Amino acid sequence: MKLNKIEHIGIAVKSIEEALKYYENILGLKCYAIEEVQDQKVKTAFLKIGETKLELLEATSSESPIAKFIEKRGEGIHHIAFETDKIEETLNEIKNKGIRLIDETPRKGAEGLQIAFLHPKSTNGVLTEICSK
Ligand code: ZN
Numbered sequence: 001m002k003l004n005k006i007e008h009i010g011i012a013v014k015s016i017e018e019a020l021k022y023y024e025n026i027l028g029l030k031c032y033a034i035e036e037v038q039d040q041k042v043k044t045a046f047l048k049i050g051e052t053k054l055e056l057l058e059a060t061s062s063e064s065p066i067a068k069f070i071e072k073r074g075e076g077i078h079h080i081a082f083e084t085d086k087i088e089e090t091l092n093e094i095k096n097k098g099i100r101l102i103d104e105t106p107r108k109g110a111e112g113l114q115i116a117f118l119h120p121k122s123t124n125g126v127l128t129e130i131c132s133k
Pocket of ligand 1: 008009010055079081129
């Protein structure tokens, strides 16, 4: 198993436009992309900081997992994404070690990444994303 880095941290927000005021005006980061992932019923905004990114997630429908997350827990950190070069291999290895996967096979995420989520019940409460280019 080899993970390269924290690719991004996903943060659930009610409004990307509102949240960007904080990240851009106060923290001085720059949003370089806004993208809708229809599959997930979310709009995403990306900001880069060093090797890592922040991914702001806004629900585009009340059915969105992000809408449900905010309803239950409020705005805040939603997931951590680790980058690997070989996503299928990594997922198999994780699964064989007894971790519950949400996505058995990778699917398409924002920025053209292949992504898969691990179940937070298996990961000490942290929704974990594995991704690769
Ligand atoms: Zn993510």
